[in-house]
Amino acid sequence: MSGKLYTKKEQELLLRKVNASLGDTDRARWTKVTPMRGRDMKSMSNHWNLLRKRCIYDGQKWHMPWLDESIKSAPSVNTQDSRKISASEKTISKPKKVSKSIKERKSFLWGAIKIERYE
Secondary structure, eight states: OTTOOOOHHHHHHHHHHHHHTBOSSSOBOTTTOOOOTTOOHHHHHHHHHHHHTTSEEOSSOEEOHHHHHHHHHOOOOOGGGOOOOOHHHHOOOOOOOOOOOEEEEEEETTTTEEEEEEO
């Protein structure tokens, strides 16, 4: 999974692991943190350093304010109010790619610099 972004669930799990490994200070003890599935300890440490800037430390543990707000403001799902979605609403049309034809091509310095003119 190297190079892939962390999902919200992975960020929440990372926060729980860091909170479980906190000592007397707000620093995580990475020797006590167990690695997540598909993630290296170095990757987790790097992501925590980025995530920590957006989190709030209340003296005992770290909080993610955007997760706390989304949990409080999440509406309850009512199955009776759900309406049927037609097939035309399900399909999303992608914009068509316009291809331009190359009118003229020149190269200079043995191909190091290439100039193309489009129609």
